[in-house]
Amino acid sequence: xxxxxxxxxxxxxxxxxxxxxxxxxxxxxxxxxxxxxxxxxxxxxxxxxxxxxxxxxxxxxxxxxxxxxxxxxxxxxxxxxxxxxxxxxxxxxxxxxxxxxxxxxxxxxxxxxxxxxxxxxxxxxxxxxxxxxxxxxxxxxxxxxxxxxxxxxxxxxxxxxxxxxxxxxxxxxxxxxxxxxxxxxxxxxxxxxxxxxxxxxxxxxxxxxxxxxxxxxxxxxxxxxxxxxxxxxxxxxxxxxxxxxxxxxxxxxxxxxxxxxxxxxxxxxxxxxxxxxxxxxxxxxxxxxxxxxxxxxxxxxxxxxxxxxxxxxxx
Amino acid sequence: xxxxxxxxxxxxxxxxxxxxxxxxxxxxxxxxxxxxxxxxxxxxxxxxxxxxxxxxxxxxxxxxxxxxxxxxxxxxxxxxxxxxxxxxxxxxxxxxxxxxxxxxxxxxxxxxxxxxxxxxxxxxxxxxxxxxxxxxxxxxxxxxxxxxxxxxxxxxxxxxxxxxxxxxxxxxxxxxxxxxxxxxxxxxxxxxxxxxxxxxxxxxxxxxxxxxxxxxxxxxxxxxxxxxxxxxxxxxxxxxxxxxxxxxxxxxxxxxxxxxxxxxxxxxxxxxxxxxxxxx
Numbered sequence: 067x068x069x070x071x072x073x074x075x076x077x078x079x080x081x082x083x084x085x086x087x088x089x090x091x092x093x094x095x096x097x098x099x100x101x102x103x104x105x106x107x108x109x110x111x112x113x114x115x116x117x118x119x120x121x122x123x124x125x126x127x128x129x130x131x132x133x134x135x136x137x138x139x140x141x142x143x144x145x146x147x148x149x150x151x152x153x154x155x156x157x158x159x160x161x162x163x164x165x166x167x168x169x170x171x172x173x174x175x176x177x178x179x180x181x182x183x184x185x186x187x188x189x190x191x192x193x194x195x196x197x198x199x200x201x202x203x204x205x206x207x208x209x210x211x212x213x214x215x216x217x218x219x220x221x222x223x224x225x226x227x228x229x230x231x232x233x234x235x236x237x238x239x240x241x242x243x244x245x246x247x248x249x250x251x252x253x254x255x256x257x258x259x260x261x262x263x264x265x266x267x268x269x270x271x272x273x274x275x276x277x278x279x280x281x282x283x284x285x286x287x288x289x290x291x292x293x294x295x296x297x298x299x300x301x302x303x304x305x306x307x308x309x310x311x312x313x314x315x316x317x318x319x320x321x322x323x324x325x326x327x328x329x330x331x332x333x334x335x336x337x338x339x340x341x342x343x344x345x346x347x348x349x350x351x352x353x354x355x356x357x358x359x360x361x362x363x364x365x366x367x368x369x370x371x372x373x374x375x376x377x378x379x380x381x
Numbered sequence: 382x383x384x385x386x387x388x389x390x391x392x393x394x395x396x397x398x399x400x401x402x403x404x405x406x407x408x409x410x411x412x413x414x415x416x417x418x419x420x421x422x423x424x425x426x427x428x429x430x431x432x433x434x435x436x437x438x439x440x441x442x443x444x445x446x447x448x449x450x451x452x453x454x455x456x457x458x459x460x461x462x463x464x465x466x467x468x469x470x471x472x473x474x475x476x477x478x479x480x481x482x483x484x485x486x487x488x489x490x491x492x493x494x495x496x497x498x499x500x501x502x503x504x505x506x507x508x509x510x511x512x513x514x515x516x517x518x519x520x521x522x523x524x525x526x527x528x529x530x531x532x533x534x535x536x537x538x539x540x541x542x543x544x545x546x547x548x549x550x551x552x553x554x555x556x557x558x559x560x561x562x563x564x565x566x567x568x569x570x571x572x573x574x575x576x577x578x579x580x581x582x583x584x585x586x587x588x589x590x591x592x593x594x595x596x597x598x599x600x601x602x603x604x605x606x607x608x609x610x611x612x613x614x615x616x617x618x619x620x621x622x623x624x625x626x627x628x629x630x631x632x633x634x635x636x637x638x639x640x641x642x643x644x645x646x647x648x649x650x651x652x653x654x655x656x657x658x659x660x661x
Contacts, residue, residue, distance in 0.1 A: 095517070116517060117517070119513070119548075121540075121544050122543070122544070122547075124540035124543070124544065126506075126536075126537050126540065127506045127509075127537055127540035127541050127544060129506075130502075130503045130504075130506030130507050130510065130537070130541075131506050131507065131509050131510035131513070131541070131544065132510060133496070133503075133506075133507050133510060134447075134496065134506065134507035134508060134509060134510020134511040134512075134513070134514065135510040135511070135513060135514045136510075137488070137495070137496055137507070137510075137511060137514070138441070138510075138511055138514030138515060138517075138518060138520075139441065139514070139518070140514050140517065140518075157500055157503070158500075158503055158506070158537075161497065161499065161500045161503055162496075162497065162500075162503045162506070162507050165489075165497060166487075166488055166489065166496065166497035166507075167488075167489050
């Protein structure tokens, strides 16, 4: 496996995975809709000019063209900002990829509040819910450079279509060689027996760990689960944590309706595991413009709010 | 084309029409109008033009056809059955639960269907992807695709057209079935779709107008011309008659999907044979 510690941004991990997959497998093609320089896939284009296509600002067409490419034995990796990679090309992903049983890997960059200064029009909170309606599609949101790189490779190897939520800018090197990164297997990032905090994506996993540290000072043991794969859900890890802690706070950089929290609640209910549940998400709100810090405060994604909600569950 | 070949194709088209009318009547209703308008085109492609092997529907280097106006699936099913992709008895299972022949063409269900369509505009994009993939794989193969004039109101058709033009997909040959009607009304009464030839030329395509899309000689000339242009995709604009050959639907406004009983089907087939005999 490639040394991921040198990546300076999440997009470096994305492009490294594209290039390594391209070198290994000649069926891999990369497509973009005029945001190639934003994710950095221009580096893939440089190495594999014949296997890179920029479709222009026409995301819906890109998704269905990718479905066509897939039917000739090619495996497209397509990128756009998450708002366009979900809402704008949804029917094409649903019919020409999902329903037609094609394999296409979708990268939706800058999910939720990480869209920051592009503002509300560019802030996808509903992409998880939308992708959950496409049967069989993998949905993942890694929380560090190494898991991002590794899970992209694993998504390709699965042979199934996938949707990746990842910020482009900034980076966290959270996991070393000692941590097993496996698609569909959540990482317990911190142990604790009083309450479980489930989080997806780099920002919320960070805030959850920070909240857990503070809770420890107050004598509350918070377990933190990094749910990097939203589908297929690692029910085993979730149910074990629910049984052992009896309280669960589910944090996602997205909307409640159809999202991760709603999904996990249903799993707990069906399994008959008694567990108090609360959520951190944007609820019914639309996105807005601002810095990551401003948006995180506005939507309650900061460690202080996570800690307060966790404490309320424990009381 | 020599006279015997024209005669052979006309016989195959007539037989396809009979099977298609009975196929739709087996269910009691269906998309007769847009199915009947593409019978000559599909007959010509599958009996005279395409590099295919019905015994190997997954043959990688075959020519492919994407019926982007996927609701005309019943016409393609009749042709595929005749060509031996599956047993003709399947035609009477159209739209029945568990069938391999759904109303809209579905590659996961039916041998010989090269791409799933039904959400209009998408098949055209997929055909662009297939043609691009064939070129990348260095296959000596064509992709044919059929879109409707009504379907061309979808913005995605033009997104696909601009990409195919930019990528100079000389192995892509499209057909616009200008039967002049859509579900609600005549296309001119909804959103007129005129100047298609000029539109495609502006988008970087070679475009050919075919005055009678039911005439095999005109189809042959247009496809020959399209194949002579190797550095551009080609669009062949076919002027056709919606429901052509299902006489009770010809010239009728509401002929997109019609109820056809078995008795009505046999009457229509008899009338069609009588008209064909008169033509001879």
